Amino acid sequence: MTSTAPTPIRTRKLGHLVLLVRDLEASIRFYTEVMGLRVSDRIADQMAFLRAGEDHHDLALARLPDDAPDRDDLPRYTRPGLEHFSYYVDSVEEMRRAVDVARSLGVTIERGIGQHGPGGNWFLVFKDPDGNNVEIYTDMDQIPQDADHRPQTWDRNLESFDRHRLAHFVVKPPAAVLASKESKKD
Template identity: 50%
Template structure:
């Protein structure tokens, strides 16, 4: 039997937004966050501390095709929140534990491009997306980070190309939202 996870702390949040540029301006100019990276015009990763990102913003489709649900890709609001685990081994153990408990895993185990964090996303009883992550890039005076723009491709979503996924891999392809099914 797998061991129950022991999160270290609450990590980052990913929000789906209607206007990425306006949201980036708000969170940098008004809230005071710094930009870490972008995925083209589809996602922005922002920070206030040492983690590569505390907040990620994902552009939702602009064609008005929003779906109503507790969570649905393309709906404005929270995409997921995350808890930090210590390593890949802990995430693998967490995946086994979640499966034993009958918890639906949405995506992962994978390794994102921006932030280079490992990820495992699953649903809570209300359908909210929760993530276990580990090994995120740390930005410090000793380890500065220069923001870059990633291509909206599989390497930005999962550098391992689904090889460690414990659920079927999503039908990959940029869908006007980069990581619509798999963010930060």
Template identity: 50%
Template sequence: MYRPRPTKLGHLVLKVRDVQASLAFYRDIVGLDVSDWIDDRMVFLRSGQDHHDLALLQMSPDEVARHEPGRSPVEHFSYHVESIDEVEAIAAMLVERGVPIDRGIGKHGPGGNSFLVFRDPDGNNVEFYSDMIQVGPDFPPHEPQVWDGAEMATFDRWALDHFLVPPPERIAKILKPRKDD
């Protein structure tokens, strides 16, 4: 029976009450560097050569109002696999086993990585990804940029062509319609 072979714990996406205050903390206290932004509501940070190992996502006003201090909401955590072929094999295994898929297969704008997000038995989002942009002296230069959160290419460079399920409503409502729709 097929079993995925993740190579490392990849990155974590945290929902935060104040993305600017959290950025200052993780940049100035923890020592991370900014790789990219989506609008002014999500920032990608790195400690090594991966494009990001932590991303901070601004909570909505409703989420901020319901937030319990000391309980940091995790949007997802991820595991790296070696290739898009392995992501596709994992997707087939998830479908075969009836594991709920949240989003993917896709390819993000920031980071350039393929992704497949699914739910564990407790409803946590788990992601497998491959092919993330690498940053450092041994790689092509990377200049941080601000991506438009309403553009499809920010969320999925493949424009949902490889998605196994419709995008979650929270994603669909922020994306501009495709030109051919």
């Protein structure tokens, strides 16, 4: 019996990182005042999207809950550290093909396909063998260096997570996302 492995996902470049932080405002000050990044947008008091170049964001900061314990349990997302890193792909079609690649190789799809509010980028997130979240994304908003950009503050709701309200998801969304969707049905 001969089996052929699928063609790997065609990633083009390392994209952005999302860090979990305890103090969002202190982290924003560090990355703007020390590292020289600019704020592109925010989601309420929960997230900030920062950029060094023209991509809407190359770093996002997500605030941990105030009651998050201080222990080494990153897979449960309750301590500071990496939530995910991403790779750029050329199109949503390549992202759809990536679903087939992942499934054929037994790779867990964590969330997606969706399109974020801030940044407008389409996303699909997998688990690597160590449980790290690896995202592929495409079609991120661009902000020219000389643009007079004013950051927008998005509400913390389903549309800031996925503009299409989970219509393109290929897996069951996380419980917190489903709860957000249910609260909007009223």
